[in-house]
Amino acid sequence: QxxxxxxGGGLVQAGGSLKLSCVASGFSFSDYAMAWFRQPPGxxxxxxxxxxxxxxxxxxxxxVKGRFTISRDNVKNTAYLQMSGLKPExxxxxxxxxxxxxxxxxVTPIHEYEYWGQGTQVTVSx
Numbered sequence: 034q035x036x037x038x039x040x041g042g043g044l045v046q047a048g049g050s051l052k053l054s055c056v057a058s059g060f061s062f063s064d065y066a067m068a069w070f071r072q073p074p075g076x077x078x079x080x081x082x083x084x085x086x087x088x089x090x091x092x093x094x095x096x097v098k099g100r101f102t103i104s105r106d107n108v109k110n111t112a113y114l115q116m117s118g119l120k121p122e123x124x125x126x127x128x129x130x131x132x133x134x135x136x137x138x139x140v141t142p143i144h145e146y147e148y149w150g151q152g153t154q155v156t157v158s159x
Contacts, residue, residue, distance in 0.1 A: 035059035035148050037129050042153030045119055049157070053114040055129030055150055063087075066135035067105055067112040068146065071125035071155075078128065078143065082114060085135045092140070097123075119157045126152040 041053040055067070068083035082103040084091040091103050100118040105111065112129055130146035 037131060037148055037150035039127065039129050039150040039153040042127060042155045044156045044158065047120055047157055047159050049119050050115070050117040051119065051155060053116070053127055053129075053153060053155075055112040055114075057110045057112070057131065057148075060131070060148065062110040062131075063107040065131040065133055065148075066141065067103075068130045068132065068141070069103060069112075069114045070128045070130060070143070071123075072128070072152075073122075073125040080140055080143070081127070083135070083141065084112065090135070090137070116155070119155075121157045121159045124155060124157050126154050128152045 036058045038056045045051055066085050069081040070078050071081050072078040080094055081097055082093045084103045084105050088105045102115040104113045129150045131148040132141050132146045134141045134145045
């Protein structure tokens with residue numbers, strides 16, 4: 034059974050930090066690129082960051098670049114999102130996702146992510 038389980042969300046003051054984790058099971062984790070998406074209340078789910086199968090390549094949505102860092106541990110079957118300098122506009126439900134695709138010259142379309150977690154709430158107070 035495929036599972037992606039996120040954790041690490043919570044309530045934090047503006048300027049604070051959180052580290053999200055996504056533990057994968059039921060599939061070959063190292064064969065999948067991983068990504069984080071977020072969905073603010075009443076809005077669409079948007080791309081935040083992605084990382085290639087080996088972890089050598091990554092990219093970010095411009096508003097989080099320099100503040101967020103995506104990483105992975107293929108031994109622990111876990112992806113991470115380290116978030117610092119958090120802002121109220123970062124408030125959202127954060128989802129991890131897995132895809133066999135990682136396009137070097139463009140982001141992977143959301144519909145090409147095969148597996149999704151249930152999400153973890155991040156709330157940033159001003």
